[in-house]
Amino acid sequence: DQQVKQNSPSLSVQEGRISILNCDYTNSMFDYFLWYKKYPAEGPTFLISISSIKDKNEDGRFTVFLNKSAKHLSLHIVPSQPGDSAVYFCAASVNFGNEKLTFGTGTRLTIIP
Amino acid sequence: EAQVTQNPRYLITVTGKKLTVTCSQNMNHEYMSWYRQDPGLGLRQIYYSMNVEVTDKGDVPEGYKVSRKEKRNFPLILESPSPNQTSLYFCASSSPSGGTLAQYFGPGTRLTVL
Numbered sequence: 001d002q003q004v005k006q007n008s009p010s011l012s013v014q015e016g017r018i019s020i021l022n023c024d025y026t027n028s029m030f031d032y033f034l035w036y037k038k039y040p041a042e043g044p045t046f047l048i049s050i051s052s053i054k055d056k057n058e059d060g061r062f063t064v065f066l067n068k069s070a071k072h073l074s075l076h077i078v079p080s081q082p083g084d085s086a087v088y089f090c091a092a093s094v095n096f097g098n099e100k101l102t103f104g105t106g107t108r109l110t111i112i113p
Numbered sequence: 114e115a116q117v118t119q120n121p122r123y124l125i126t127v128t129g130k131k132l133t134v135t136c137s138q139n140m141n142h143e144y145m146s147w148y149r150q151d152p153g154l155g156l157r158q159i160y161y162s163m164n165v166e167v168t169d170k171g172d173v174p175e176g177y178k179v180s181r182k183e184k185r186n187f188p189l190i191l192e193s194p195s196p197n198q199t200s201l202y203f204c205a206s207s208s209p210s211g212g213t214l215a216q217y218f219g220p221g222t223r224l225t226v227l
Binding site: 034041044046091102104105106 | 153
């Protein structure tokens, strides 16, 4: 049972435009969410996180939106740059401070120059 | 430099031959985890540890063992590897005091079991 789902395995976006990556979850106990980025032959790197007490968190070009009623979160990258081409994973935890994370299957983002 | 190191980076072995993949972090993090990454399945947590001598099962613990005798080290042990454990393995560490629970990942260990 996939509790965290990223339904788009891949996404292509023109450089300079907005990239929107989506993530859905089924476990209503999740209340802390993270996004990671992964380049080939490297470990994932943390991008941004959000607690369920918020509906938006922003860090530079990256913004994460959380819609608790829809059990949906999204990552917006504006403007998209070639270096953003990578696989993006969303992850969820039952509470902040709990090391048990459940990851989605990932979305491969390709930025077209 | 803050980092998580894993060894070996690549390993080819045969069914049933016990192996250990080491993981070490130099950030004094309380939390450490092991994941495996498989095509179409994303990252799945094998085991995690929230402090020395405290470990718990993740989503796919079968066939694996871990120990946390020191804060910096969290080895992954495969007592009797089987071909379905062929995968890319990542170790990660984090600290709740950082305010984000962001995990720092190692570079990965690609394991092939023949």
